[in-house]
Amino acid sequence: MKLIAAKSILKANDQLAVENRQRFDAAGVFCVNMVGSPGCGKTTLLEALFSHLRGSLRLAVIEGDIAGSIDAERMEALGVPVVQINTEGACHLDANMTASAVAQLDLTDVDLLIIENVGNLVCTAGFDLGEHLRIVVLGATEGDDKAVKYPAIFQGSNALVISKTDMLPYTNFSIPRITADMKRLAPDAPVFQVAALKREGTPKLAEWIAEEKTKR
Ligand SMILES: Nc1nc2c(ncn2[C@@H]2O[C@H](COP(=O)(O)OP(=O)(O)OP(=O)(O)O)[C@@H](O)[C@H]2O)c(=O)[nH]1
Numbered sequence: 529m530k531l532i533a534a535k536s537i538l539k540a541n542d543q544l545a546v547e548n549r550q551r552f553d554a555a556g557v558f559c560v561n562m563v564g565s566p567g568c569g570k571t572t573l574l575e576a577l578f579s580h581l582r583g584s585l586r587l588a589v590i591e592g593d594i595a596g597s598i599d600a601e602r603m604e605a606l607g608v609p610v611v612q613i614n615t616e617g618a619c620h621l622d623a624n625m626t627a628s629a630v631a632q633l634d635l636t637d638v639d640l641l642i643i644e645n646v647g648n649l650v651c652t653a654g655f656d657l658g659e660h661l662r663i664v665v666l667g668a669t670e671g672d673d674k675a676v677k678y679p680a681i682f683q684g685s686n687a688l689v690i691s692k693t694d695m696l697p698y699t700n701f702s703i704p705r706i707t708a709d710m711k712r713l714a715p716d717a718p719v720f721q722v723a724a725l726k727r728e729g730t731p732k733l734a735e736w737i738a739e740e741k742t743k744r
């Protein structure tokens with residue numbers, strides 16, 4: 529019997545992630561990995577962030593989806609350079625897929641690269657892509673218990689974005705509860721509240737990302 533431990537696969541991924549990060553650093557590219565469950569509002573948030581940042585930073589996107597190019601088309605419509613990765617079933621991106629996508633981009637033209645990971649709160653947690661920041665997005669319609677139930681992704685993130693806050697009046701989602709849970713899991717991570725469709729809260733998040741970039 530041949531047995532491959534998941535640990536060794538993760539180790540190989542970590543090595544590739546280090547190489548991706550070195551590549552980004554050498555090119556002066558700041559990389560953000562955006563994670564969250566399907567439909568939590570990642571692409572809509574990207575659309576808002578780009579409208580705020582495009583005057584000051586040169587942007588590019590890698591879109592991770594199991595199939596199709598819907599999100600990449602949304603980015604293309606904004607004139608943002610984009611590479612779509614189709615994982616064909618895999619529930620997360622890994623550092624190897626990221627490296628292949630990065631090879632399709634001209635990094636000399638990029639200041640901020642945002643990777644929209646496959647919609648998933650579980651598998652995405654275990655795979656470093658080489659990013660500088662990981663941002664987890666949680667919709668106000670998804671339940672305020674998610675940090676307790678899916679701790680790894682929250683623990684491994686540098687910020688929590690509560691999205692769709694315009695829906696708060698229609699749910700029992702408690703901002704104090706999720707904020708307290710995030711504080712316990714990732715004490716240094718700020719919590720943002722956004723309603724991306726209305727561009728509410730998104731300027732502040734864009735400002736924070738730009739500020740984090742200057743720290744590298
Ligand atoms: N009410 C409300 N709906 C939103 C907001 N942001 C996104 N949505 C809606 O949520 C749905 C999913 O949004 P997307 O941005 O495509 O979500 P996503 O996380 O990129 O989805 P996947 O890539 O499939 O994982 C769409 O119908 C959006 O219009 C918001 O601020 N308020």
Ligand SMILES: [Mg+2]
Pocket residue numbers: 570571572599644
């Ligand atoms: Mg999307």
